[in-house]
Amino acid sequence: MFAGPGVAGAIRNQFNLVGNTVNSGISGGTEGGGASGGDTGAVSEAVHAAVAKDARDWTLDEQKAVAEDIAKKGEASPAYAKAKAAMDAGTEWSITLTDGNTLTYRIIGINHDDMVDGSGKAGLTFHTTSSGISSRMNATDTNAGGWETSELRAKMNSGEIWNLMPSDFQSKVKSVRKLTNNVGGMDENAAVTATSDKLFLLSYSEIVPTSYWADSDPWTSSEGTQYEAFKGKVTENFSADASLANDIEWWQRSVAPNVSEGFLEVYLDGDMSLAEAATSCCCVCPAWCF
Template sequence: MQRHFRLGGGVAPKTIRLRGQSIIEYVLIIAVIGLVIVFAGPGVAGAIRNQFNLVGNTLNSGTNGGTEGGAAGGGSTGTGSATVQAAIAKDAKDWTLGEQKAVAEDIAAKGEASPAYAKAKAAMDAGTKFSMKLTDGQTLEYRIIGINHDDLADGSGKAGLTFLTTSRDIRSRMNGSETSYGGWEKSELRQKMNSGEIWTLMPSDFQSKVKSVRKLTNNVGGGSANKNASVTATTDKMFLLSYSEIVPTSYWASSFPWTSSEGAQYEVFKSEVGKAYLRNDGSWERSASPYDSANFLYVMGGAAENSTHAKATPCVCPAWCF
């Protein structure tokens, strides 16, 4: 595969957690302490009051401390976590991979009620770019193109954020021969992106965070003999965009119905920022060319209807979800 890169103190107090006692037991203890205070002298009463306060503080620690690290506690994991709060507090372009994933999971769980939703949408609408170092030392840039758009492969719901590469530096053929037979599912390029040389370009920290999603494609191939082909699902960690995920309406809808069924248009392509993507250098789509069995579609010159033979080497712009 040919690749081109242009990028060139004190001690903190410990939280006390009590286990094995119920709330009722604590209430009984407090009631007994109150009776003793009534009949005790002033000195004894003062000492008992100190113990009363200690029990109360311990009770609070024992009951509230159980949420530490969870959604309500604002800890370091889970939705509503300290990681999400840290992401909200900074410029989105500075989000780490961990913060991107935490924001995505919070949005997947809460939708627009997530405190991070507005920040993520603003970043998508503005075309905010993120970057990461690849294993060969080069830099990959990418941005958000969808929010709660893609279906998780395990059926548990939506992936919070979908990202698309904006760098135009990775190039590869789709297949070793000029054919679209087997579509995206059987393509050489899909293998490279999910377990082969393109996947291994990605750092391990990134690989561990990617969510597998379900992508719909005509996995039969193009040509008039397949004009009524059905779309089928593949499970992908990294994928190319389909034609219908880029455009609002298929140019070939009446002649080749499947061209409208390979996934819904991503939100970003409804905006001017997204439309600028179409004016960049050519990049592969995962859709077979409708009219012949040798080509796949690619984006070029402001349109997503271009096609070229499967052995050509347009840019590869991987997409993925957190």
């Protein structure tokens, strides 16, 4: 782990996190806020059922139906208020992975991510809150090629981590466009590019309100906007943020600025500006959209 932003220091290769360590895989998306407009027509039975119950009891089918209704109608959806309240409260759901472990998750965004097919926004973005999956980012200590060419992205979109997800879950996930510096950490003026992703890691700019490196590395401000669940809660852009502290270290998809060996992580105490060597084993907290 490097000592702080932009400082190349000792690299820590640590493999002591509890979880399922996955170390090989096969290679497997622009975003913004605001509610989408469009059809305000009929409400499906699944949406009616979701509105009639506590959000914590929503099934996968109801989560998907709510997401699609919100994508069509924005705040006019009868499920919008319940989904937003669930996001604000940090309501969690769970699924059983194919290896028998449990993955827990919550809503972090509403009409935030752009669909790959150009049809508009994905209604809901979810993020993992459990620590049962862990992996290295790359087989060697390099961030060349960024998230796009990383070993971990491959595992999450068509390899071992994707295959941990049950088929009923897989069938509901939408492919979205994610913006990332896919060049490497040594290029201060790197242009961000888009990838198509089913499961993805959060970027630094999707977590923090503003970039610590905005002046020296402008790309760090351009890898997406802060998710709604973090607004007003995650207020730091460097050093520990209590709202992110979770006693685990989890990967971001952003390369570490000014170094060539690693990617950013969220540290145990909620510091989101630390770099970890690409061969280190950290928790993987997938995000996805319905």
